[in-house]
Amino acid sequence: MSFWQWMKYRPTPSSQPKKGNRPQQIIPDRYMEQHSEELLTGSLDEARHFIQTVLGDNDDLITREFVIFGQFKAVLIYFINMIDQEVTNNDILKPLMIAPPHYVAGTIELQQLKHVLLYETLYHSMSKMENKLAAIVDVILRGQPVIVVEGLDEAIIVGAAKIDKRAIDQPLTEQVIRGPREGFIEQLGTNITLLRYRLPTSDFTVRSKKVGRVTKSRVAICYLKGIANDALVQEVESRIAAIDIDGVLDVGYLEQFIEDNHLSPFPQIQNTERPDKAVANLLEGRVIILVDGSPFALIAPSVFTQFYQTTEDYSERFLMVSFIRLARLLALVFSLVTPSLYVAVISFNPELIPTKFAVAVAGGRAGVPFPSVVEVLLMEMSMEVLREATLRLPQQVGGALSIVGVLVIGQAAVAAGFVSPITVVVIALTTIGSFATPAYNAALALRLLRFPLVFFAGMFGLFGVMVGLILIVNHVLSLKSFGVPYMSPVVPGNYEGMKDTVIRGPLWWMRRRPAMFHTPNRERIDEGVVDTLKQTPHNTLDPLKVGNARWEQPDGISKASDNDSSGSNSH
Amino acid sequence: MEYPKQVTTIQAAAILISTVIGVGVLPLPLFAVRSANTGAPLVTLLAVLLSSSGLWIVTKLGMRFPHQAFTQYSEIILGKWPGRIGSAIVILFFAVLSSLAAREFGEVVITSVLKKTPLEVTVILMLLLATLAARNDMTTFTYINHLYLPIILGPAILIVALSLKNANADFLLPVWGNEPREILNGVLIIAALLQGSFIQTIVIPAMRKPQNAMKACFWGMFIVGFLYITIVIAAVGVFGPEETKQLLWPTLELAKTTTLPGNILERLDAAFLAIWVTAVFTTIFSSYYLTIHLASRLFGLRDHRMLSLFVVPFLFAMAMTPQSILQMYQVIEIVGKFGLLITIVYPLLLLLVASVRKKRGMQDGG
Numbered sequence: 026m027s028f029w030q031w032m033k034y035r036p037t038p039s040s041q042p043k044k045g046n047r048p049q050q051i052i053p054d055r056y057m058e059q060h061s062e063e064l065l066t067g068s069l070d071e072a073r074h075f076i077q078t079v080l081g082d083n084d085d086l087i088t089r090e091f092v093i094f095g096q097f098k099a100v101l102i103y104f105i106n107m108i109d110q111e112v113t114n115n116d117i118l119k120p121l122m123i124a125p126p127h128y129v130a131g132t133i134e135l136q137q138l139k140h141v142l143l144y145e146t147l148y149h150s151m152s153k154m155e156n157k158l159a160a161i162v163d164v165i166l167r168g169q170p171v172i173v174v175e176g177l178d179e180a181i182i183v184g185a186a187k188i189d190k191r192a193i194d195q196p197l198t199e200q201v202i203r204g205p206r207e208g209f210i211e212q213l214g215t216n217i218t219l220l221r222y223r224l225p226t227s228d229f230t231v232r233s234k235k236v237g238r239v240t241k242s243r244v245a246i247c248y249l250k251g252i253a254n255d256a257l258v259q260e261v262e263s264r265i266a267a268i269d270i271d272g273v274l275d276v277g278y279l280e281q282f283i284e285d286n287h288l289s290p291f292p293q294i295q296n297t298e299r300p301d302k303a304v305a306n307l308l309e310g311r312v313i314i315l316v317d318g319s320p321f322a323l324i325a326p327s328v329f330t331q332f333y334q335t336t337e338d339y340s341e342r343f344l345m346v347s348f349i350r351l352a353r354l355l356a357l358v359f360s361l362v363t364p365s366l367y368v369a370v371i372s373f374n375p376e377l378i379p380t381k382f383a384v385a386v387a388g389g390r391a392g393v394p395f396p397s398v399v400e401v402l403l404m405e406m407s408m409e410v411l412r413e414a415t416l417r418l419p420q421q422v423g424g425a426l427s428i429v430g431v432l433v434i435g436q437a438a439v440a441a442g443f444v445s446p447i448t449v450v451v452i453a454l455t456t457i458g459s460f461a462t463p464a465y466n467a468a469l470a471l472r473l474l475r476f477p478l479v480f481f482a483g484m485f486g487l488f489g490v491m492v493g494l495i496l497i498v499n500h501v502l503s504l505k506s507f508g509v510p511y512m513s514p515v516v517p518g519n520y521e522g523m524k525d526t527v528i529r530g531p532l533w534w535m536r537r538r539p540a541m542f543h544t545p546n547r548e549r550i551d552e553g554v555v556d557t558l559k560q561t562p563h564n565t566l567d568p569l570k571v572g573n574a575r576w577e578q579p580d581g582i583s584k585a586s587d588n589d590s591s592g593s594n595s596h
Numbered sequence: 597m598e599y600p601k602q603v604t605t606i607q608a609a610a611i612l613i614s615t616v617i618g619v620g621v622l623p624l625p626l627f628a629v630r631s632a633n634t635g636a637p638l639v640t641l642l643a644v645l646l647s648s649s650g651l652w653i654v655t656k657l658g659m660r661f662p663h664q665a666f667t668q669y670s671e672i673i674l675g676k677w678p679g680r681i682g683s684a685i686v687i688l689f690f691a692v693l694s695s696l697a698a699r700e701f702g703e704v705v706i707t708s709v710l711k712k713t714p715l716e717v718t719v720i721l722m723l724l725l726a727t728l729a730a731r732n733d734m735t736t737f738t739y740i741n742h743l744y745l746p747i748i749l750g751p752a753i754l755i756v757a758l759s760l761k762n763a764n765a766d767f768l769l770p771v772w773g774n775e776p777r778e779i780l781n782g783v784l785i786i787a788a789l790l791q792g793s794f795i796q797t798i799v800i801p802a803m804r805k806p807q808n809a810m811k812a813c814f815w816g817m818f819i820v821g822f823l824y825i826t827i828v829i830a831a832v833g834v835f836g837p838e839e840t841k842q843l844l845w846p847t848l849e850l851a852k853t854t855t856l857p858g859n860i861l862e863r864l865d866a867a868f869l870a871i872w873v874t875a876v877f878t879t880i881f882s883s884y885y886l887t888i889h890l891a892s893r894l895f896g897l898r899d900h901r902m903l904s905l906f907v908v909p910f911l912f913a914m915a916m917t918p919q920s921i922l923q924m925y926q927v928i929e930i931v932g933k934f935g936l937l938i939t940i941v942y943p944l945l946l947l948l949v950a951s952v953r954k955k956r957g958m959q960d961g962g
Binding site for chain 2: 373374376377378379380485486487488490491492495496498499502503510512515516517518
């Protein structure tokens with residue numbers, strides 16, 4: 026026995042059986058795989074034995090024996106807490122025990138039984154027959170009760186699963202002032218319902234897939250036939266089909282497998298919690314990917330301009346929205362370049378800023394012991410820590426923490442001569458800028474990238490900042506999401522698409538769907554609509570016309586002598 | 597298909613503009629004034645016309661062979677080995693051109709903003725920037741040039757527009773110059789600054805509609821020429837011909853004299869230089885891309901990425917060869933004038949031989 030083995034040696038307690046004596050441990054999943062083709066034979070005991078071997082160790086597996094119509098032995102197998110008790114009692118067990126009135130008890134033949142059960146007895150709308158044992162186990166695991174009857178070579182599956190879910194409520198990450206309040210929840214079924222409710226069209230298609238060796242998560246790929254490009258749908262499907270992982274707990278897992286550039290800090294697939302946003306994207310020809318258990322939907326393909334747009338933009342007046350989008354873009358730029366510009370100007374080119382202000386800045390920095398790079402990096406780091414802390418803490422503590430943080434960083438640090446007041450302003454501007462970006466992951470990317478920019482600024486001043494920015498922009502320009510260039514429709518330029526970038530054109534301007542998704546059906550708004558809009562509107566309630574009728578009687582044309590000042594011919 | 601057919605006419609013009617406008621703009625008024633004092637704008641105009649005719653030849657040649665690379669059709673026209681030698685000289689020339697551009701801008705940066713930074717650092721930074729970008733494909737090359745175009749044109753036009761209020765029209769008279777002696781020399785030197793237009797040789801095969809190449813060239817050259825002439829007019833108009841001769845980079849000095857209305861920024865030169873990094877980057881990037889692109893064609897490589905890293909040390913060594921800034925400008929003048937043989941005379945030769953031998957590339961409708 027070598028030293029290493031001796032270290033690992035643990036004397037086995039004598040009560041445990043030795044390895045050789047222990048019966049072969051059955052791993053249920055592998056056992057099922059080996060017996061995946063095994064069929065029900067009609068023998069109740071055999072079926073029960075199979076299910077017991079696979080699921081027998083679970084104490085929450087219930088096997089309820091009963092007799093159908095007083096004639097046939099049967100068992101109801103299910104996981105407690107996963108089924109709807111009431112439905113099981115009233116709609117499954119009760120009708121099964123009492124024979125239908127037009128049959129005399131005890132006279133039903135075995136050949137008839139299947140028909141009688143499925144078509145005349147079970148009230149539940151979702152019942153079907155299944156003869157593969159592995160499939161039956163699978164169904165039990167999904168929470169549906171299964172009825173196995175002695176003598177029948179098929180088991181009855183009843184869709185009476187009831188898994189608790191939270192109510193649909195407002196999406197927390199994407200708040201809007203004007204717009205629907207519904208958000209996706211964890212259940213895939215509910216999420217698809219939310220989409221179907223908004224898209225009562227036969228074009229809306231949901232393709233289902235299973236991903237995850239252990240979690241077997243259901244993945245739904247949703248698209249609009251005739252609007253989404255077929256090749257895109259196929260590509261999405263094949264990328265998802267290629268995934269082999271043990272568990273998919275959130276849609277983010279999928280995102281990382283199907284995106285184009287895995288090393289880029291920029292998100293190439295957007296996610297959303299809002300069904301209305303998902304539908305809007307479906308209408309543009311994109312594909313939506315949902316996973317059971319995740320309240321987020323993936324939107325593929327995505328381009329950069331999407332990350333500063335919100336659904337609300339399309340319901341407000343276009344002028345205001347264009348202005349707001351400009352502000353968001355500004356915030357985005359702020360969050361990326363403000364600290365590095367500050368460092369570059371202060372430490373290399375103070376002659377750029379007006380003299381009076383430069384003196385003020387120098388005065389503020391008089392007692393600060395560090396060079397401005399270190400100062401900014403320090404503050405940025407503490408801001409990141411503070412942000413993360415506020416995010417993770419329970420809400421009650423979070424408020425207190427943010428007050429402490431603001432006080433410590435804003436006031437005390439300056440008073441202590443640790444940082445200069447201007448730095449605090451710069452950091453605040455940066456942080457607020459990054460919070461104003463609607464897409465959290467895009468904001469995160471820019472927040473990360475400002476650190477290398479600050480380094481560059483500290484080393485090479487404005488020259489370094491430009492070099493850093495060029496590197497970032499070059500990278501962004503080389504990105505693609507499912508073949509769509511990331512900066513489209515700006516580069517490569519597309520006039521039609523540019524109506525919905527920084528400015529949001531009026532809806533009737535954007536007559537066609539974005540060209541970058543190569544949708545087979547580009548017409549969004551009929552040409553006639555624009556003509557209708559151009560006509561002078563009917564002034565239905567013009568006081569001149571309306572005022573001419575009184576008590577259902579025409580009152581003649583208003584005379585010029587009338588005192589109606591609002592009419593055009595009143596003078 | 598050998599090339600992805602991606603580039604639109606507007607993008608082709610954008611590539612041309614952002615390639616040609618680069619570090620050469622900084623000493624441009626000096627070159628013009630030196631040769632013809634008050635006739636500087638005229639010299640610039642002549643130079644633009646000269647290099648436009650060169651570009652016309654290159655474009656004609658490219659449109660004659662709309663699906664082949666420069667290296668391929670020069671082999672077809674001149675025969676295998678003469679064509680290859682010609683291409684090798686072109687490649688070498690553009691390698692030298694990009695290294696000199698990096699060196700020149702490195703000098704500008706360490707002279708005016710980063711006074712304590714060693715020259716090597718700024719040069720290698722620019723070269724590495726181009727190297728990393730040159731690993732991308734033709735599509736991304738187009739996008740990069742396209743996106744940076746407004747960033748290049750905007751500040752230049754702004755500086756010119758703001759400085760014109762200090763300009764004095766008397767400095768520009770007589771238009772033909774006071775006893776100009778070296779007009780031809782000046783025309784050649786300034787035309788040499790415009791040699792980046794040779795980039796069209798790799799753009800045309802990638803164009804969606806090669807028959808529109810001439811249009812792209814016209815607009816590209818028009819905008820470049822307009823900008824060049826206005827910069828010269830502004831510099832000479834503000835400083836006068838004698839003062840301009842004393843300035844190493846008159847365009848940069850022009851930025852120094854201008855202020856934004858409202859005094860938002862006290863001085864514009866550092867900001868202008870920072871933004872000018874983009875213009876220089878696109879120039880180096882384009883000539884670098886041209887170099888390795890043609891080289892990979894010449895050597896029959898399928899991928900140009902490996903080459904991009906391989907070439908850097910040589911470019912860096914070439915960039916550091918001139919001993920001083922004065923020697924550098926001498927080298928630039930010599931190399932530039934020699935380059936006109938390569939970028940104008942050689943294509944002209946190819947075009948003539950091609951029309952004599954009736955060589956023509958595959959033609960198609962699109």
